[in-house]
Amino acid sequence: MLKDITLGQYFPGKSFIHKLDPRTKILCAIVYIAVIFCIKSFLGYFVLFAFTALIVALSKIPVRFVLKGLKPIMMFVAITALFNLLLTDGRILWKWGFLKITYEGLTQAVYMVLRLFFLVFGTSILTLTTSPIALTDGIERLLSPLKKIGVPAHEFAMMMTIALRFVPTLLEETDKIIKAQTARGADFESGNIINRAKAMVPILIPLFISAFRRADDLATAMECRCYRGGENRTRLRELKLGYRDGVCWFVVLIFSALILLANYFQVSGLL
C-alpha cells in the first residue's frame, strides 16, 4: 500500500544527538558538508570518518539505517567514479586501446566516492535524528532574521508542515482512485509511454479536485482555530539551546580544525 511509505526517515530516540537543538544540527550539517569539500588528503578523510563514526555511535542509530541512504545513489556514484577514473589526464598506470587509468584519475575517483558517501552520511544523520517538525521549526527559526528583508520564514515552515501532514493523506487517496478506476476497467500497465501518460489523467484530475477541496476546508478550519500568520505566535515546544549544543559546537569545531590541518600533512605517494 502507498500509505506505508514513511515520510522522511526519522528514527525516534533519546540520544545525545537526538536531543540537540535542530538549529545546531542543521548548522553543523552545513559545516560538515563544507568541510567535506575542503578535504584534500586521505588523512583528512580518516579524521572525518572517525568523527562520523563517533556521531553514529552517539546517536544509537543502527549502522544499516545510515548505510541505507547510500542505496539510491549507488548508480550515480559508480558513474561519477568511472568518468573520473577514465577521463582524467596524468601519469598513466594502465592502458588498453583508448581506455586509460591515470594515477590522478584514480585519486580523483576515490575522492569523489568518499565525498558523496560522507555527504549522504551527514544528511542522513541529520534527518534520522531530527523529526520533520523539529526540522521545520529549526529552519523557521534560522530564517527568521531574514523576515526583516521580506523572507516569509513562518509561511515557508507552515507550508512544509502542511505538506508533510497531507502527503500520506493524498497518497492514500491516490491509492483509492487507482483502485476505483481499475475497477472500472482502466488500464495503467500496458501500452506505450504516451498511452500510459494518458491513463494517468483520470487519476490526476480527481486527485487535484480533491486536493483543492481539502485546501479550502483546511483553510476554514485554520481560521476557526484563530490562525493569523506567524506574528505573536507561541510554540508548544520552544527551541532552547542547552549545554549539549555548546558541547556539540566545540567538538565540531575541533574536528573541523583537525581535518583542515590534515590537508597540510599530505604524504605524497600515500594512497
Add this chain to the structure above:
Amino acid sequence: MDTNEKLIEIKNVEFLYESTEEPGGSRVLKDVSLDIKKGEFLAVLGHNGSGKSTLAKHLNAILVPEKGSVLVAGFLTSDESLLYEIRQRVGMVFQNPDNQLVATIVEEDVAFAPENLGVNPQEIRERVDYALDAVNMSEYKEHAPHMLSGGQKQRIAIAGVLAMKPDVLVMDEPTAMLDPEGRREILETVKKLNRDEGMTVVMITHFMEEAAQADRVVVIDHGKIIMHGLPKEVFSRVEEIKEIGLDVPQATELAYLLKKEGFDFETDILTADECVNKILSVYQSERGADND
C-alpha cells in the same frame, strides 16, 4: 441547563452567498432567530442544502449576516475587532477529520489554536493535556494523525478546539464520515463534555438517533427555522418531518406505524427501550382486554 443565560443570540439573520447572487435569487438564511443557552445540547436538523452549515458559520464570524445580528457572549460578530474574541469562544468542528488536522503529531495539532492565540508554552502544555484527556486520547499524543481511525481523528479535531477553552462547541455533521463505531465514540465524547464539563454543544446532524439525545432540536428547511423544541415534541410531529424529507428515529417510526394501525400508541417515543416498554404494556393490556 439550569441557568437560562443566553450564550449566543441570533436575531433575524438573513444571508445570501455573493457568488450565487442573481436577481430574485432566494436567500440561504431567511429571518432566522435563535437563542442558544449556556450548557445546553442543541441539535440542528435539515435536509441537504437547507442552510445548516451556513448558519453554523455565522456562529464564529466565518460569515457575517447580511441583515440582522449574531451576538456571541455579548460580542457582535460583525465587529471585526472582536474576531478572535469570538472565534476562541466558539470551537468549530467539521465533517472531514482529515481536512482539519494541521500537524504531523497529535499533540502538536492540538497545540495549534493556543499557539495562534499566543498562549505561553507551559499553559499550552496544560491545555493540550486537558483537551486530549477530555476526549480520551492522551495515550495517542505522540502518534501521527494519519495512522489513527476516523473516530480517533475526529476526537483529535475536537481536542484541537477544546484547547482554545471555548464556551461552545459547534459541530457540523461531525459523524457523517465515520463508521458506526466512530459515530458512537464521538457522540459519547460530546455527551460527556456536555454533562461533565457543562460545555454548550450545537450539533448539526443527519442522524435522528443522535438528535434524539439532545436537549433541544431545531429543524431548518429552506433557510427557515420551522420547528424547535424538545426532541420528543419535534419528533412526535412525524408527518410534518417526513414532509420536508427528513426521518424520525426508528423507535418513533415504529410507534407511528403502530398508531396508524390503530394501537394505543403515542409518537413521543424516542429510544428502543421506551418503545419496548410501551409495546409490552400495550400488549399486556390488550391481552388483559381479550381475557375479560
